[in-house]
Amino acid sequence: MPNLYPALERQEVVVHSPRHVRSFAELSNEEVEAVAGTWHQRSEEAWVSGFSYVHAAINEGRLAGASLAHSHSQLIWLRDVPPVVREEQALLDGSPCALCDLLAAERADGARVIAERDGVLMSAAYAGRAPYELLIAGEHWGGQPGFDGGVALVRALELMADGLRRIRTIEGPIPVNVWLHNSGHWHLEVLPRLTQFAGLELGAGIYVNVLPPEEAARALREAG
Template identity: 30%
Template sequence: MGGKIDLKPTDDRSHPEYRRDPLTGQIVIIARQRAHRPMSRFPSDDEDLPSGDCPFCEGRETMTPPEVFAIRPEGGARDSVGWQVRVVPNKYPALMVGAGETPSWSEHSGHLGDLLQDDALPGVGHHEVVIECPDHASSYHRHGDAQAGAVFLAYRERLRCFARKEGIASAIVFKNSGRSAGASQPHAHSQIIAMPLVPPILEREWRGCDDYWRENGRHYFANLLDAERSHGERIVEATDDFVAWCPYASRFPYELCVCPREEQARYDEASDHQVEALGALMRRLMLAMDNALGSVAFNYFLHTASLDSPNVDGVPAGFRWHLEITPRLEGLAGFEIGSGMYINPVPPDMAARDWRRYMPAADGATS
């Protein structure tokens, strides 16, 4: 007896699964192959970032699966050097193409008579990595607006691709930066997971917008932005195209939300101008976070409306795609995990004031 538990899967059930809690409806992805991910060492603040054998660095394109999208300003062959942004399938995917038929839970699945009885559905989907810059020891917000815009262009183009794929209902773009935020590689990257079902949090947002429209006759996000601009204290930045603010009920210290001024539910429908403007704004926000909080771990994620799936009933009234940034200054503790509620020690008005103080000028200044 004794010794460490081996977390690597030992059976031949290699395909991921969707599982749903029959009491709460919570959906979980069981992805055994994710246990094989290599976990690179993250440096401390006073260390250089060693590249080692990083598969995301320029010149090591053969160390990743073949790319599905790339931006090469000077042109060039697929999987060659000279790229600005590169997108590849995740080598250790949470979901897999060809894992089975498109999943669908029946209305009666998971009832008490069938508890724990084969309610799992095949983990069908796509899982991709967006490599945000060729330089190992940097990130897009240190490379200028053009690099940042290229990253957000890659997001849009991949979402457009998924929208054309049969059976894909939703997609989440997300970034984990730092070990405590869930990253396994220090090279700047983000990820996209496309699914044939709608995650519960997105479904709640969509349904909430529809309910608000029916009860008030106005669009939720339009009213919300009007109210935040009127209040003023939680606004961090308002440009011609976007508003960035600290939400009234922020879950995390310095949590931030970015939303377009235009009524637009789907990010894959954003114009080239919007993509460039979002990249420029996000670059400044990332610099402000560096200036205010140092090398803090953080996540961000993009919520967008349905990708034209027949399984989803249209676009919710008044919903707008939006991007949420969550610095990870506080870990999730027992109360948060056990209750689904959050304790935030930094009021959003105070957080917004700090964001504004450290926000670089729109001319691209870095400090």
Template identity: 30%
Template sequence: MSEMRFNPITLDWVIMASDRSMKPNDFRKEDRVRPELPAWRENCPFCVGNEHLSAQEIARACDKDGSWQVRVVANKYPAFSPMEVVERHNEGTFRSLSAAGAHEVVIEHPKHNVALSDFTAPHVRALFGLYRERYEALRLNPAVESIVIFKNHGERAGTSLEHPHSQITAAPIVSAQVEARLQEARRYHQKTGDCLYCRVLADELEAGVRIVEESESFVAFIPYASLSPYHLWIFPRQHASSFGAIGDCDLDHLADILSRQLRHLHVALGDPDYNFMIRSSPARAVHSPYYHWYVAIVPRVSHLAGFELGSGTYINSSRPEHCAEVLRAAAVMN
């Protein structure tokens, strides 16, 4: 019989469809063959040597020889415009505001054909160092209320360009989804005096069965009520609400564990399409006692269908305990 589990962080009920439990090979797309890409394309604005084709450069991280490792440029088609004043309009039930903030593209590597799962740990460290730098810079914009750092890998994850890249958006609002999670975390803290996220992490560590990897500073695990198969969270061990406050040592540890988890997913699921995002506190809540930043990696191996869209309830076709076991085995194979 199927089981329903509650996710106290996302506030979702998830149906664990045990009768439909799927093996890793069930998620592999045997008919999908990623094309062999060249290391450089003449018309790619993100390739090294083609910097003049990209939008205005905002920041870069360089190698010891002065060549760039990672670049941040303005998005040519931004969802949010670089403004510091938000204009608001209200008329009856019609409300609008100017989409002030920022929308930046992070060019993750000079080469066209290198996937993030194949980056060296120092290169991932440089990438996340620029994430932190831009996060802190955007947080100072008075129009910005929330910042999202995310990556789309593969067509099913929403990517539109081949060259490895990710994005940073800074918005003038806190979304309804994030606000609901904040309110629940605040309520839990007021009731218990504890951080809900710290409590979830402690419970997962005690249970052990869904832990994929532990490092000195981070824990990678499949949550008890994961919304989809192989949906992975990476939590800092120490309470911290803002990604922008991460220290250099923890940045090194984060680069290490993230690199390994992406390789494990690659081995286990055959280079799946995925999204990853850094979920951090709102821009003004730098030292919140009840929010805890983390990284989510979501392989796009399942679809939302009519039931999910109509009910708001997820069906997970692979139990979290099994997914964690598969990823631990992939670590041995890798």
């Protein structure tokens, strides 16, 4: 449905379930699949309508900017590719692709790997900005912006729900931001908001993370 209070030209809200659940972690696999299908379908509609990019994001908890408790995502239709995605595009478009290199290194090392489903990998983000930051990515998709027929996106969102459940097992319900970067080699970034970003993080772009990703991955593997 359209967002009642859009910040930008066009913003849609995807309601994840008719049940009053507060977290993506509480969704059934059928509901996760429906969310993936909706993201895919609405993004195609946006591209057909002349928008260049759809920013898909989930905010959970007031500290992460959520104004509604009921689990939902936002689809923000943009005329231009946003700056963060444009910066990544240079690294993730074509070959060699930095994310392909990173995934190969993560698989070889294994210390930050948490789980894998059908070629989609969930790892504790290398040099993550905050405790339990996750990176979820599948095979390189070299076509037009899209989701590889949609199956890999379903697996990625299932892994994301699984990752959130593992974090909740350790830390309880936590505020979290999730977004899809869908240009070049698409991926999901999951940023739990367990710590406050302060002057060093926001002003200098230097993130102090008190939990090394290798320790986060070990704890999350055990919490599975």
